[in-house]
Amino acid sequence: MRLIDMNWMQLEAHLKGDDRCILPIGSIEQHAQLSLGVDAILSEKVSLDAAQPIGVPVFPVLSYGITPYFTAFPGTVTLRISTAIALAKDVFDSMKRMGFRRIVAVNGHGGNSPIGAYIQEWMADNPGVAIKFHNWWNAPKTWAKVKAIDPVASHASWMENFPWTRVANVAYPDTSKPMVDIPHLKSMDPARGRELLGDGNFGGRYIRDDSEMLALWDVAVAETRELVEGPWPK
Ligand SMILES: [Zn+2]
Incomplete structure (x- = not known):
């Protein structure tokens, strides 16, 4: 359930029986033909x-x-990395203060890995609160499903093209883009990187059949739910 669909009294009552919660983490950034909000939406x-x-x-x-x-x-x-970490600290501190003890941070963006590293530090400073940092798209079962559908998958390719990440009136190239050389890309400043990337897809097809995408989604949802369910440290 969405936290913002509850009032504080309902949350206080809920916390008496369950101390788990989920924090989705995204990014607002280019995703080729797809929404700028892909990582936040997903x-x-x-x-x-x-x-x-x-x-x-x-x-x-x-x-x-x-x-x-x-x-x-x-x-x-x-x-900035320092801003993101300061933001994460304040959010986790607030969650702890209100009574949450088991938190799943569901991350949708590879660049947010410093937050995952910081979580280990935060937990050392806050014993008794467990946080799982879950990169939902490359968790083992979801990544295996991606590879089974089409091994060429990357940022802004078909693997992020769901009915809920498309924008209106956009056509997708019916081609598979060759994979970009990622270490080479990472050596570039943003302007040169944009030039190399063109539309922004890192490589692979732009769109696949919705039946494949819904099957992938089912795996990702189930894998995320398993992490929320447990096991958790006692
Ligand atoms: Zn993305």
Whole structure:
């Protein structure tokens, strides 16, 4: 359930019986023909779909993430690593204060890995609170399903093209883009990176059949739900 669909009294009552919650984390950045909000949309929706049958509250997505390399594309907003970590600290401190002890951070953006590293430090400072940092798209079962559908998959390719990440009136090239040389891309400043990337897809087909995408989504939702269910440290 969405946290913002509850009032504080309902949450106080809920916390007496369950101390789990989910924090989706995204990014606002170029995703080729797809929405600038892909990473925020997907991390929030996979969280909500995973939480729905087990009644775990889902906080509003942290929409902005760490994405300095896409800043030459309009629509990209990046947080400094120090800002993102300060934000994560304040959110986790608040969750602890209100009584949450088991938190799943569902991350939708690879550039946010410093938040995952910081979580280990935060837990050392806050014993008794467990946080799982879950990169939903490359968790083992979901990544295996991606590879089974089409091994060439990457940022802004078909693997992020769901009915809920498309924008209106856009056509997708009916081709498979050759994979970009990622280490080479990472050696570039944002303007050169934009030049190399063209539309922004890192490589692979742009769109696949919705039946394949819905099957992939089912795996991701189930895998995320399993993490929320447990096991958790006693
Ligand atoms: Zn993405």
